[in-house]
Amino acid sequence: MLDLATRVHNHNFKIDPIIRSLLDTDFYKLLMAQTIFRRHRDTRVTFGIQNRSRSLRLADVVDMGELREQLDHARSVGLSRGESTWLRGNTFYGRRQMFSAEFMEWLEGFRLPDYELEVRDGQYVLTFHGPWLETTMWEVPALAILNELRARGVLRALSKFELQVLYARGMTRVWEKIERLKRLPELSIADFGTRRRHGYLWQDWCVEAMRAGLGEAFLGTSNCLIAMRREVEAVGTNAHELPMVYSALAEDDAALARAPYAVLADWQQDYAGNLLVMLPDTYGTTGFLKNAPDWLSAWTGIRIDSKEPIAGGDEAIAWWLRRGSDPREKLAIFSDGLDIDDIERIHGHFHGRLRIGYGWGTLLTNDFRGLVAEGRLDPISIVCKVIEAEGRPAVKISDNPSKAIGPEAEVARYSRVFGVGVQEALPVVV
Amino acid sequence: MLDLATRVHNHNFKIDPIIRSLLDTDFYKLLMAQTIFRRHRDTRVTFGIQNRSRSLRLADVVDMGELREQLDHARSVGLSRGESTWLRGNTFYGRRQMFSAEFMEWLEGFRLPDYELEVRDGQYVLTFHGPWLETTMWEVPALAILNELRARGVLRALSKFELQVLYARGMTRVWEKIERLKRLPELSIADFGTRRRHGYLWQDWCVEAMRAGLGEAFLGTSNCLIAMRREVEAVGTNAHELPMVYSALAEDDAALARAPYAVLADWQQDYAGNLLVMLPDTYGTTGFLKNAPDWLSAWTGIRIDSKEPIAGGDEAIAWWLRRGSDPREKLAIFSDGLDIDDIERIHGHFHGRLRIGYGWGTLLTNDFRGLVAEGRLDPISIVCKVIEAEGRPAVKISDNPSKAIGPEAEVARYSRVFGVGVQEALPVVV
Numbered sequence: 001m002l003d004l005a006t007r008v009h010n011h012n013f014k015i016d017p018i019i020r021s022l023l024d025t026d027f028y029k030l031l032m033a034q035t036i037f038r039r040h041r042d043t044r045v046t047f048g049i050q051n052r053s054r055s056l057r058l059a060d061v062v063d064m065g066e067l068r069e070q071l072d073h074a075r076s077v078g079l080s081r082g083e084s085t086w087l088r089g090n091t092f093y094g095r096r097q098m099f100s101a102e103f104m105e106w107l108e109g110f111r112l113p114d115y116e117l118e119v120r121d122g123q124y125v126l127t128f129h130g131p132w133l134e135t136t137m138w139e140v141p142a143l144a145i146l147n148e149l150r151a152r153g154v155l156r157a158l159s160k161f162e163l164q165v166l167y168a169r170g171m172t173r174v175w176e177k178i179e180r181l182k183r184l185p186e187l188s189i190a191d192f193g194t195r196r197r198h199g200y201l202w203q204d205w206c207v208e209a210m211r212a213g214l215g216e217a218f219l220g221t222s223n224c225l226i227a228m229r230r231e232v233e234a235v236g237t238n239a240h241e242l243p244m245v246y247s248a249l250a251e252d253d254a255a256l257a258r259a260p261y262a263v264l265a266d267w268q269q270d271y272a273g274n275l276l277v278m279l280p281d282t283y284g285t286t287g288f289l290k291n292a293p294d295w296l297s298a299w300t301g302i303r304i305d306s307k308e309p310i311a312g313g314d315e316a317i318a319w320w321l322r323r324g325s326d327p328r329e330k331l332a333i334f335s336d337g338l339d340i341d342d343i344e345r346i347h348g349h350f351h352g353r354l355r356i357g358y359g360w361g362t363l364l365t366n367d368f369r370g371l372v373a374e375g376r377l378d379p380i381s382i383v384c385k386v387i388e389a390e391g392r393p394a395v396k397i398s399d400n401p402s403k404a405i406g407p408e409a410e411v412a413r414y415s416r417v418f419g420v421g422v423q424e425a426l427p428v429v430v
Numbered sequence: 431m432l433d434l435a436t437r438v439h440n441h442n443f444k445i446d447p448i449i450r451s452l453l454d455t456d457f458y459k460l461l462m463a464q465t466i467f468r469r470h471r472d473t474r475v476t477f478g479i480q481n482r483s484r485s486l487r488l489a490d491v492v493d494m495g496e497l498r499e500q501l502d503h504a505r506s507v508g509l510s511r512g513e514s515t516w517l518r519g520n521t522f523y524g525r526r527q528m529f530s531a532e533f534m535e536w537l538e539g540f541r542l543p544d545y546e547l548e549v550r551d552g553q554y555v556l557t558f559h560g561p562w563l564e565t566t567m568w569e570v571p572a573l574a575i576l577n578e579l580r581a582r583g584v585l586r587a588l589s590k591f592e593l594q595v596l597y598a599r600g601m602t603r604v605w606e607k608i609e610r611l612k613r614l615p616e617l618s619i620a621d622f623g624t625r626r627r628h629g630y631l632w633q634d635w636c637v638e639a640m641r642a643g644l645g646e647a648f649l650g651t652s653n654c655l656i657a658m659r660r661e662v663e664a665v666g667t668n669a670h671e672l673p674m675v676y677s678a679l680a681e682d683d684a685a686l687a688r689a690p691y692a693v694l695a696d697w698q699q700d701y702a703g704n705l706l707v708m709l710p711d712t713y714g715t716t717g718f719l720k721n722a723p724d725w726l727s728a729w730t731g732i733r734i735d736s737k738e739p740i741a742g743g744d745e746a747i748a749w750w751l752r753r754g755s756d757p758r759e760k761l762a763i764f765s766d767g768l769d770i771d772d773i774e775r776i777h778g779h780f781h782g783r784l785r786i787g788y789g790w791g792t793l794l795t796n797d798f799r800g801l802v803a804e805g806r807l808d809p810i811s812i813v814c815k816v817i818e819a820e821g822r823p824a825v826k827i828s829d830n831p832s833k834a835i836g837p838e839a840e841v842a843r844y845s846r847v848f849g850v851g852v853q854e855a856l857p858v859v860v
Contacts, residue, residue, distance in 0.1 A: 003433035003436070006433070159642070161638060161639070161642045162642070164601065165601060165602070165605045165639070167598070168597070168598040168599075168601035168602050168605070169598075169602050169605070171594065171595060171598035172595075172598050172599050172602045175595045175598070175599070208591060209591070209595070212589070212591045212592070
């Protein structure tokens with residue numbers, strides 16, 4: 001029977017919004033925001049979008065009017081009462097009241113700040129200026145909007161029937177990956193796929209698939225809204241923006257060398273337990289571990305992000321052993337462009353030698369590779385990164401020179417200060 | 431928004447009927463019914479269900495109460511006004527008014543006759559006694575009901591999510607077959623999958639997929655209801671029941687030897703053109719062709735059913751050549767348990783040497799093989815065949831002894847009369 005009300009309601013839609021909730025973001029943005037709220041409320045930081053897949057001229061396939069509509073809509077969204085209640089009342093990582101009353105009050109009044117948008121060489125130059133606490137909140141929604149608008153543009157050309165086959169194939173693909181995951185002993189895996197997802201509903205489906213297929217081996221999702229609605233764990237810790245801003249603010253080379261550790265000293269005052277996972281690669285993992293203070297070896301774990309994962313994990317094991325820790329009690333989280341083959345390979349190498357966690361992103365929530373002609377739905381490598389802090393350029397080097405960010409002279413200075421040696425460039429797929 | 435009316439309406443469902451229309455049957459049943467109506471209105475014929483997949487105890491997996499409900503519901507269904515209009519007004523095989531006014535009047539008043547149902551050795555013994563014109567109409571709905579009830583029983587144990595993945599996989603599988611079909615030159619293929627389908631909605635989806643994927647290469651469907659609703663061609667010609675009944679009624683061996691040709695003599699008075707497709711295998715193809723009257727070589731084509739398809743097609747080519755016909759102007763319809771591999775193989779062998787048509791049945795509309803544990807959704811080989819006519823046993827020999835039907839002594843007599851030589855048994859999958 002026809003539901004006339006629904007039909008008419010749909011006709012009245014002005015846009016079909018991509019971001020419908022402030023919680024449609026990654027959990028670690030809230031954790032980092034609270035740290036920024038406590039310690040750096042007045043710091044001004046600029047974020048900007050960078051499409052590393054230069055061959056795709058994003059401005060040719062995403063309409064600027066639609067992009068503005070979606071960004072503007074996201075700016076209109078505030079925390080609902082139920083969402084606030086969930087953040088205040090829920091247990092995260094085994095802890096109640098993870099977010100302070102002061103931070104919650106701020107968040108309840110928060111709206112995403114203004115943006116600057118222009119087109120250069122077929123790419124969108126989308127920039128966010130303002131207090132770090134505000135601009136940081138754009139990262140995930142801005143990326144999700146760009147990725148979903150691009151997908152919608154491709155899907156618009158497909159018939160209802162082609163769409164059905166496309167999603168049948170997408171679902172089959174995800175489920176076949178999950179069936180392979182089921183065979184891995186002591187698996188612990190989470191969805192990290194918000195920012196580069198195909199779309200919100202698809203990410204939501206992937207989370208349901210992971211839960212149905214993996215049960216307890218599925219740890220949860222980084223997406224707060226899905227975590228709330230589906231009653232799964234919200235997961236995540238911290239990202240490169242913290243050491244990048246702390247480093248940009250350092251007054252001299254000595255302060256710069258201390259900056260990445262100062263981040264973690266602050267972090268461990270704010271959080272504990274499984275949230276104490278260091279991200280060592282911002283200026284090269286090897287130098288970071290060599291110069292790390294002793295107290296860091298007491299941390300729960302490490303995130304292996306830009307380094308080749310087997311090499312990165314082996315390096316962490318060797319470091320823990322040198323520092324007198326038992327790696328089997330330590331957690332290594334792998335999260336860099338993983339697909340099922342990588343996960344199997346990593347698990348085969350490290351299972352029994354480390355506690356392992358996987359943060360599975362783009363190739364969980366956006367793997368339609370080859371399902372539309374000319375790869376027009378293949379995921380792209382697009383990021384939203386800190387560009388400057390208080391007028392000083394931000395720098396990221398990582399373990400993979402393909403991912404380096406910042407002016408050349410500053411990259412050289414950071415390389416010198418952090419003792420970054422020769423690095424091998426790895427291809428960046430997503 | 432919730433459509434309360436739909437919800438409440440669904441609550442009020444007594445059963446979810448499998449057969450909702452008298453047209454939910456194969457087109458050739460209507461063609462044969464009209465011939466029976468004209469020539470054999472008073473002949474009494476018994477049909478019965480036979481599950482050739484003995485290892486599946488159908489009565490253990492299909493509830494008898496539900497089976498009775500569905501059979502009784504099918505008996506309550508009559509031709510609607512719109513359906514009658516479609517049959518009267520439509521063009522079938524290029525011809526208007528395929529069905530006479532007298533036949534249509536009969537069909538408009540027709541309801542499926544009574545049935546007898548009991549369980550023996552874990553199998554349903556489902557039998558239809560009465561006028562041939564009435565009992566013949568049970569074949570397709572009875573089989574569709576049994577197959578769909580079996581599938582529903584399996585599906586009942588699956589969660590909503592598992593169902594979604596199951597259908598995603600099923601769709602992907604059908605679509606991958608269609609993509610292989612697309613590559614075959616001058617393809618002409620039709621859906622023959624009503625009787626052993628997974629379910630009505632699934633068959634409907636498969637027809638849509640075939641049309642979307644193949645365009646003009648998709649000839650149509652044997653299912654009248656889907657043909658009407660989707661506005662595609664209704665296709666089919668005739669089946670073994672005609673020679674089986676004509677033969678059972680033969681008074682002596684000489685009449686028996688003439689019976690299969692008498693069927694076709696009647697048929698060509700009733701129909702023409704692409705409906706003149708002989709089915710030569712009821713008592714062995716080789717003998718049938720050897721003894722065929724000359725006028726049969728003028729027929730449009732042949733259906734290769736129980737014989738190994740390459741051998742069957744080669745035999746038909748040789749026969750046409752002997753009779754002075756050009757095989758390239760003749761039509762061979764392949765329809766026996768085909769899957770995509772068979773179709774590719776047949777096409778590779780015969781393309782350019784014959785006009786080829788494929789009647790694709792069970793492995794189009796019911797291929798969920800391996801998608802549920804223990805093959806519980808794998809299709810079964812179940813048929814509804816003539817058992818006797820006017821109290822005399824009906825016999826089928828075919829080219830595959832695994833498919834023989836009838837009392838041993840009668841099979842021996844038929845084999846002698848029709849000169850059936852040594853045959854090789856082929857496995858019957860569906």
